[in-house]
Amino acid sequence: MASATNFQNPSWFLSGPHTASIRDHRLAEDEGNPTLTDPYDVLVRISYVGVCGSDVHFWNHGGIQTFVSSTAPIILGHEASGIIATVGSKVDSLKPGDRVAIEPGFPCRRCNFCKRGQYNLCLGMRFAADPASGQHGTLTKYFVAPADFVYVIPAEMSLEEAVLVEPLSVAVHTVRNLGLKAGESVVVMGSGTIGLLCAKVACAFGAERVVLCDVLPQKLEFARGYVEGCETFLLDKGQMDTEVEAKRLLDALSPASADIKGVDNVIEASGAGSAIQIGIFALRNGGSYIQTGMSGRAKVEFPINVFSAKELNLKGCFRYGAGDYELAMRLLASKKVGVKELISSVTPFERAPEAWEKTGKGEGIKNLIEGVRD
Ligand SMILES: [Zn+2]
Ligand SMILES: [Zn+2]
Numbered sequence: 357m358a359s360a361t362n363f364q365n366p367s368w369f370l371s372g373p374h375t376a377s378i379r380d381h382r383l384a385e386d387e388g389n390p391t392l393t394d395p396y397d398v399l400v401r402i403s404y405v406g407v408c409g410s411d412v413h414f415w416n417h418g419g420i421q422t423f424v425s426s427t428a429p430i431i432l433g434h435e436a437s438g439i440i441a442t443v444g445s446k447v448d449s450l451k452p453g454d455r456v457a458i459e460p461g462f463p464c465r466r467c468n469f470c471k472r473g474q475y476n477l478c479l480g481m482r483f484a485a486d487p488a489s490g491q492h493g494t495l496t497k498y499f500v501a502p503a504d505f506v507y508v509i510p511a512e513m514s515l516e517e518a519v520l521v522e523p524l525s526v527a528v529h530t531v532r533n534l535g536l537k538a539g540e541s542v543v544v545m546g547s548g549t550i551g552l553l554c555a556k557v558a559c560a561f562g563a564e565r566v567v568l569c570d571v572l573p574q575k576l577e578f579a580r581g582y583v584e585g586c587e588t589f590l591l592d593k594g595q596m597d598t599e600v601e602a603k604r605l606l607d608a609l610s611p612a613s614a615d616i617k618g619v620d621n622v623i624e625a626s627g628a629g630s631a632i633q634i635g636i637f638a639l640r641n642g643g644s645y646i647q648t649g650m651s652g653r654a655k656v657e658f659p660i661n662v663f664s665a666k667e668l669n670l671k672g673c674f675r676y677g678a679g680d681y682e683l684a685m686r687l688l689a690s691k692k693v694g695v696k697e698l699i700s701s702v703t704p705f706e707r708a709p710e711a712w713e714k715t716g717k718g719e720g721i722k723n724l725i726e727g728v729r730d
Pocket of ligand 1: 409434435
């Protein structure tokens with residue numbers, strides 16, 4: 357078992373596929389304690405880090421577009437909660453001891469996208485555990501973040517739940533970008549963490565009919581318990597004709613969808629090529645489709661004639677932007693969305709690779725890694 361003792365700031369560095377170790381990521385020091393160099397930053401003592409699909413991809417392949425190496429390793433982790441240890445001299449929104457959720461991407465604040473309020477599209481983004489930007493991740497003892505990307509959580513929210521603010525913000529950004537209107541129907545392809553949270557947010561936004569799809573019956577069983585009033589549809593892995601499969605889905609939903617021959621919205625959260633096609637075929641004329649999360653494959657076959665003929669709205673969606681974290685926090689605080697049910701396991705810091713392996717095998721929904729203990 358890896359050891360985290362004797363280090364000022366023990367951190368899980370990934371240096372290649374299946375190659376990670378705990379090393380010291382030393383921060384500036386003041387009388388032996390880690391300190392800050394920017395007066396607008398805060399130092400967070402990490403409590404929990406969530407494992408998501410991208411972490412597993414990093415663990416298995418060493419990166420997504422940019423890859424780590426032994427000379428350029430990166431600290432993993434981007435979903436995190438913690439307790440404020442120190443605040444910079446100019447910070448008055450937070451104080452030591454505050455329990456917080458961390459928004460893990462820090463935009464440049466100067467480029468055109470930042471100025472237009474689309475900071476998730478920032479050209480100089482430093483996102484946690486992104487080797488391209490060199491920004492280290494949250495699987496560390498002390499994490500430095502700008503104070504305005506750190507959110508105090510309500511007293512009744514646990515630090516475990518606070519980790520889920522990150523994927524919930526992805527869902528909030530998705531449903532907002534989709535432009536879902538009250539009373540509309542929405543089909544969610546994929547019933548993993550993001551799909552489940554999108555369904556919950558869609559309900560909170562007033563969707564009348566929410567249908568979760570997956571190829572695994574156990575995922576749909578969980579979805580029925582988690583998303584109150586939702587419907588589920590088991591996709592047939594063996595059906596290669598996606599048009600036929602979309603018709604089977606719509607038949608199962610009739611008669612409500614029969615009059616307009618399709619659903620109003622599709623949120624694609626699986627990344628599977630066949631699910632993308634089924635989503636396009638299942639939409640009504642003029643319906644809206646959004647692709648959320650990162651697709652499993654870089655290139656897919658797309659029914660472009662159907663897309664044109666139906667005059668569909670097609671949208672992409674990347675992380676979260678202005679106001680998404682705030683709304684995610686309010687949805688949690690008001691109990692419109694609960695996330696406790698999604699937490700499947702907690703692995704000690706020293707055994708982090710077990711959590712990546714577990715998630716890679718599809719075990720559990722949201723697996724957490726505990727921060728360094730004293
Ligand atoms: Zn993630
Ligand atoms: Zn920018």
